[in-house]
Amino acid sequence: MKDLFEFLRELRANNNREWFKENKPRYEVLHKEFIHIVGQLIDRIAAFDAEIAGLDAKSCIYRIYRDIRFSPDKTPYKTHFGAYMTAYGGRTSSYGGYYLHLEPGESFVSGGVWCPEPAMLKQLRHDIYDNIDEFITIINNKKFKSVYGQLEGEMLKRMPDGFPKDTPHEEILKHKSFVVSSVKPETFFHAKNWMDEVVEEFKLLYPFNKFLNYTIGEYFGKV
Numbered sequence: 001m002k003d004l005f006e007f008l009r010e011l012r013a014n015n016n017r018e019w020f021k022e023n024k025p026r027y028e029v030l031h032k033e034f035i036h037i038v039g040q041l042i043d044r045i046a047a048f049d050a051e052i053a054g055l056d057a058k059s060c061i062y063r064i065y066r067d068i069r070f071s072p073d074k075t076p077y078k079t080h081f082g083a084y085m086t087a088y089g090g091r092t093s094s095y096g097g098y099y100l101h102l103e104p105g106e107s108f109v110s111g112g113v114w115c116p117e118p119a120m121l122k123q124l125r126h127d128i129y130d131n132i133d134e135f136i137t138i139i140n141n142k143k144f145k146s147v148y149g150q151l152e153g154e155m156l157k158r159m160p161d162g163f164p165k166d167t168p169h170e171e172i173l174k175h176k177s178f179v180v181s182s183v184k185p186e187t188f189f190h191a192k193n194w195m196d197e198v199v200e201e202f203k204l205l206y207p208f209n210k211f212l213n214y215t216i217g218e219y220f221g222k223v
Contacts, residue, residue: 041198
């Protein structure tokens with residue numbers, strides 16, 4: 001992990017193709033190790049979330065190369081290693097899952113559903129509204145809240161159409177994503193037991209993801 005963070009620090013200071021070409025052998029070693037780490041996480045998550053079993057680690061890992069075609073930022077490489085572990089396609093899946101983000105000064109673990117398409121978001125909101133007591137019980141669980149805090153992400157300024165404007169749960173329904181995260185210092189990943197702690201925090205996400213994924217399964221006609 002120390003080598004991984006040091007590589008990313010150097011990449012941040014030298015985000016150009018010439019430097020990356022010279023240091024690509026280092027990247028390839030670290031990328032191979034990251035695949036191994038993600039594979040271990042998948043196996044351990046599958047112990048409590050059976051739908052993750054058999055997921056290919058490579059399908060969960062994001063490319064380090066940035067898509068700069070439409071971006072004003074033309075730096076060619078991402079300065080983090082990231083993996084999204086969920087059923088039905090890994091990183092390309094619309095289902096809620098478990099995300100690991102390693103970046104100097106900006107590492108975190110997270111889960112849930114990020115920026116679903118409008119029709120899916122509408123269905124998620126309706127199912128949350130129809131089962132609000134269950135959803136609140138999940139996100140207000142003492143351990144869950146101590147690790148992940150509140151729902152994150154962009155919100156509407158007004159209540160979405162189709163919901164009563166006097167509902168006491170408008171701050172939940174205004175969300176455009178249903179995501180939570182836990183920020184980690186780099187030193188967290190230097191500890192020998194860091195993976196044990198991440199797995200325990202991912203375990204807290206399971207009821208949250210399960211709730212969201214039931215709706216997504218219905219949306220795709222798989223329930």
